[in-house]
Structure formats: structure tokens, C-alpha cells
Amino acid sequence: MNAMQTLKAKLLRAFAKRMKGKFTYDAxxxxxxAVDEKLIPTAWGPARALFYWPNSPSSEPLPVYLNLHGGGFVAGVPEHDDSYCRRLAHNLGCLVVNLDYVLAPEHPFPAGLRQSFEVLEWLAGQATALGIDPQRIAVGGHSAGGNLATGVANLARGHQRLRVVHQVIDYAALNFTQDPELKLSPLDKPLLGTGLMRFFNSCYLSDPAHAHDPLASPLLAPVEALQGMPATTLITAEYDILRAEGQAYAEKLRQAGVPVNEKMFPGCDHMFTHLGPDASAQEAWQLIEDSLREAFSGHCVKLDTFANASAPGHVHHANQQGS
Structure with missing residues (x-):
């Protein structure tokens, strides 16, 4: 970590905190x-998390969705996902935990990943007090958060006190060994460009050798090492420079016998679930919601039958806010 890198990261965070999604839901x-804030003890200090509690009429323990925000491992805050977390908690009757994990370059790989997993273990340890079911946990995230989510799901396999039943991977970076210059988009200026990607990578990987660790670059995991991963919803966007690695990871998961619900959204770029186009963002959130509902219900669904198909067109109201 160097001073200039840290200064750039802080400036980027200040800019990111002021950003608002163009596609959001009306709370x-x-x-x-209730929505409340908790500080969860971890080896990297207290982790701030927003807890979204549904109005559930049932006395049964709630399923849990752990949400991990985007921002290149460097910026971003859980509040960016606030309206989406509200929707999922309400519609699914689950507890949504929206985590503010530690950021690079101050906390490079694997700090954010390991902290996120510690939070998952803390939730399982507090299951009775919280009224949650540690055997019905899903993890998901957007961009960098999608990378962390699949890493958390990997670490959770075979855990004695908890079970991850589904992972949501939304336009995630999944291969740090490939030069960002080789990650192509049909657009001349995609939202996530080569320079910004290089900066994120340099902040997150304090040792370039870490790029070869499958917990940093999940696409590098051998097929046999992915066996037993939870059923997956994997979303990519046509214009995103991360599209190819997302599609390759979906295929590798399928080769490992993992049910994969994969959808590439045409005419969309990175962060489209937050920035639009509106119809595509709505379709993607419906896809995520439907996949989590199936996972929490305990029914095994043949997700591949829906691969590259449109999600059901349920209508929800959304507000438009300028960024």
C-alpha cells in the first residue's frame, strides 16, 4: 500500500458515497x-451491517440473505443496495444482512472475504437469539461483492453449523490473472474501463501472486474443486468487460454438477441492476428474488431449464433518481 494509492481510494469512496442508483424501489x-444497524465482532474490528427484518407472520426461524455490495473492493457502501434489500426482505420473508466489509488498499485480499465469512459464522452462532435458520442461508453480491459471495460460499462448504443453499453472482470479477486490457466490450467506453479495473486490482491484491488463488480468482478453481458449491444465479451484461469470465465460471460450475441459473442481459453494461435500463434491472431483480425463493423453500429446481430465459414478469413499482 502506498500513499498515492490510499489517497485515490479515499477520493473514490467520497465520490461513490454521493452516488445514487438510477433504478431504485420505493421503500x-x-x-x-424494522431496519437496524449492528456491529459484528470480527478479527478486522467491528463490521457494520444493516439488518432488514420482514413482517413475517410465521414463528418459524427466518432464512437469511447476506448481501455484499460492489465497488471494486475499494469503494461502495451497503446503503447503495438499500432499496433492493428492502424488496427481498419483504417479498421473501427473510432477514437480509447488508454488510459493510473492510475495503482495500488498507485491507487487501483476503481481508474482506475472510471478514464476510466471519460474519456468516457469527450469524449462525447467534441463530437462536436472532430467530434465524442457519441451514437456510444464501449469499450474493454485485461486482466485487459477487466475487466475495462465491468465495464465502466456497469457504462455507461442509460447515457444521451453517449451510449456504444459494449464491447470487451479479456481473462479478472472477479472474485477476487476465490483463484488463484483454477484457473487451462492444462499447468504446464501457462503464468499467481498463484503467479503473487496473486500479481496483492493484489495491485489492497487495501481492500479485494472490491473483492465482482461487479464492481471489474463482474461475481458476479446478472443476473438481467446485463440486458441492451451492446452486447459483449468475448474471452478466452484454457490454460489461467482465461478461466473458462470468460466463466461463457459470460453465465451470455446471461441469462440476452445480445447478446454474445463468442470464446474460443484452444491451446492458456493468451495474445495470442499479443504473438501468429499467426493464432489464427489474427483470434481473425478479430473477434473483425467484431463485432465492426456490432455495429457501427447500425445493430442488432444475435451474438450467431457465438458463438464458426471461424471468417471470411480475410488476413492481420503482422510482427514478438521478445519480
Whole structure:
């Protein structure tokens, strides 16, 4: 870590905190019992997390969705995903935990990943007090958060006190060994460009050798090492420079026998679930919601039958906010 790198990261965070999604949901459409903030003890200090509690009529323990925000491992805050977490908590009757994990370059790989996993273990340890079911946990994230989510799901395999039943990987970076210059887009200026990608990578990987670790670059994991991963919803975007590695990871998961619900959204770029186009963003969130509902219900669904098909067109209201 160097001073210039840290300064750039802080400036980027300040800019990111002011950003708002162009596609968001009206919170009034998804009333909840409560939203509160907790500080969860971890080896990297207290981790701030937003807890979204549904108005659940059942006394049964709640399933849990751990949400990990995007931002290149460097920027981003859980509040960027607030309206989506409200929707999922309300519509699924689950507890959504929206985590503010530690960021690079101050906390490079594997700090954010390991902290996120510690939070998962803390949730399982507090299951009775929280009223949650540690055998019905899903993890998911957007961009960098999608990378962390599949890493958490990997670490959770075979755990004695918890079970990850589904992972959501939304336009994630999954291979740090490939030069960003070789990650191509049909657009001349995609949202996530080569220079920004290089900066994110240099912050996150304090040792370039870490790029070869499958926990950093999940695409590098051998097929046999992916056996037993949870069923997966994997979303990519046509114009995103991360599209190819997302599609390659989906195929490798399928080769490992993992049910994969894969959808590439045409005419969309990185972060389209937050920035639009609106119809595509809505379709993607419906896809995520439907996949989690199936996972939490305990039913085994043949997800591959839906691969590259449109999600059901349920209608939800959304507000438009300028960035």
C-alpha cells in the first residue's frame, strides 16, 4: 500500500458515497418490521451491517440473505443496495444482512472475504437469539461483492453449523490473472474501463501472486474443486468487460454438477441492476428474488431449464433518481 494509492481510494469512496442508483424501489412498497444497524465482532474490528427484518407472520426461524455490495473492493457502501434489500426482505420473508466489509488498499485480499465469512459464522452462532435458520442461508453480491459471495460460499462448504443453499453472482470479477486490457466490450467506453479495473486490482491484491488463488480468482478453481458449491444465479451484461469470465465460471460450475441459473442481459453494461435500463434491472431483480425463493423453500429446481430465459414478469413499482 502506498500513499498515492490510499489517497485515490479515499477520493473514490467520497465520490461513490454521493452516488445514487438510477433504478431504485420505493421503500413504501416494501414495509418491514424494522431496519437496524449492528456491529459484528470480527478479527478486522467491528463490521457494520444493516439488518432488514420482514413482517413475517410465521414463528418459524427466518432464512437469511447476506448481501455484499460492489465497488471494486475499494469503494461502495451497503446503503447503495438499500432499496433492493428492502424488496427481498419483504417479498421473501427473510432477514437480509447488508454488510459493510473492510475495503482495500488498507485491507487487501483476503481481508474482506475472510471478514464476510466471519460474519456468516457469527450469524449462525447467534441463530437462536436472532430467530434465524442457519441451514437456510444464501449469499450474493454485485461486482466485487459477487466475487466475495462465491468465495464465502466456497469457504462455507461442509460447515457444521451453517449451510449456504444459494449464491447470487451479479456481473462479478472472477479472474485477476487476465490483463484488463484483454477484457473487451462492444462499447468504446464501457462503464468499467481498463484503467479503473487496473486500479481496483492493484489495491485489492497487495501481492500479485494472490491473483492465482482461487479464492481471489474463482474461475481458476479446478472443476473438481467446485463440486458441492451451492446452486447459483449468475448474471452478466452484454457490454460489461467482465461478461466473458462470468460466463466461463457459470460453465465451470455446471461441469462440476452445480445447478446454474445463468442470464446474460443484452444491451446492458456493468451495474445495470442499479443504473438501468429499467426493464432489464427489474427483470434481473425478479430473477434473483425467484431463485432465492426456490432455495429457501427447500425445493430442488432444475435451474438450467431457465438458463438464458426471461424471468417471470411480475410488476413492481420503482422510482427514478438521478445519480
Amino acid at each position: 413504501a412498497q416494501y414495509p418491514l418490521r
